[in-house]
Amino acid sequence: MSDFSIVHDVGLELRRGIFEALSSTPDTDFGLAGNIERISLQSPAADLDDETLATLYLxxxxxSPxxxxxxxxxxxxxxxxxxxxxxxxxxxxxxxxxSKEETxxxxxxxRVLQHLHDSxxxxxxxxxxxxxxxxxxxxALRVSPEPLEPEALYGLWTAFTTPVRLGTGIRVETVAIDSALPAEHLARTRTMATALGLSGRQP
Incomplete structure (x- = not known):
């Protein structure tokens, strides 16, 4: 069952995948030191710890239409x-x-764009x-980079009230939250109509 916690869980799994990709990059040490919390789930405009290397913010x-x-x-x-x-x-x-180092x-x-392309x-x-x-x-959920148009990017960082930084959008779809209502037992005529995508009672 996809409970309401699926939104929380997807964010953690997305971060976990990014962390593992960065940690396993050949010949490159991003300085994560085995600490996944160095990728924060807070806004990039938050008062971040000095040890934070990146943010992943919903x-x-x-x-979904x-x-x-x-x-x-x-x-x-x-x-x-x-x-x-x-x-x-x-x-x-x-x-x-x-990071304080732009390099x-x-x-x-x-590396994150590469990871999203491969996963x-x-x-x-x-x-x-x-x-x-x-x-x-x-x-299965689709995960893909989502380029932000200049207007959207400017509006987002204006809302953050901080200077624009390099980053990428990431879209995850389709995340389903199951209804908390119990299943219903429908009468046979209504069941047939539902299966056929019709409304009302059938003769």
């Missing part, structure tokens, strides 16, 4: 039960190198496979 979300209006989903074990469809989200993160920032930036999907979180929300979502 700055906005959207609703492709999975927004799904019909009730049948239960695989109970033929008469239907689940409310999940809430399908697109999560938008901002990765920002914040390090450029290396961090390039375009996320199929597990903390070693546990993702489920498909009763077939209402994919069991």
């Amino acid at each position: 700055y906005r979300f959207g609703i 492709f999975l927004r209006n799904q019909h009730p989903l049948p239960d695989a074990e109970d033929p008469g039960a239907f689940h409310h469809p999940p809430l399908p989200l697109q999560l938008h993160f901002l990765f920002t190198p914040v 390090t920032n450029l290396l961090l930036f390039g 375009a999907t996320m199929s597990s979180i903390n070693g546990e496979p993702l489920d498909d929300s009763h077939s209402g979502a994919s069991p």
Whole structure:
């Protein structure tokens, strides 16, 4: 089940992947010293610890237009039960190198783009496979760099009230939050209509 904690868990897994990629880079030591907290989940405009090398900040979300209006989903074990469809989200993160050394920032930036290119999907979180929300979502998430247009970039850093820094957007989709409502048992005529995508009772 994709509980409401999936938003939190995806952020941690995304950071974990970036940390492992940076830590295993051949011939380059980014100075992480085995400490994942050096990649902060705070805003890049926050009062960051001097040891922080980069931030990974969830700055906005959207609703997936492709999975927004799904019909009730049948239960695989109970033929008469239907689940409310999940809430399908697109999560938008901002990765920002914040080292005092600009050379390090450029290396961090390039390595993370390389990692995102090579690891375009996320199929597990903390070693546990993702489920498909009763077939209402994919069991794998798409992860991709998201270039920010100049207007959006300027608006974002204006909101942070800090000078613009080098960084990249990262989009993760589609993150499904399952409904907390219990499954419903529908009458046979209503079940048929639901399966066919129709409304109202059938003769």
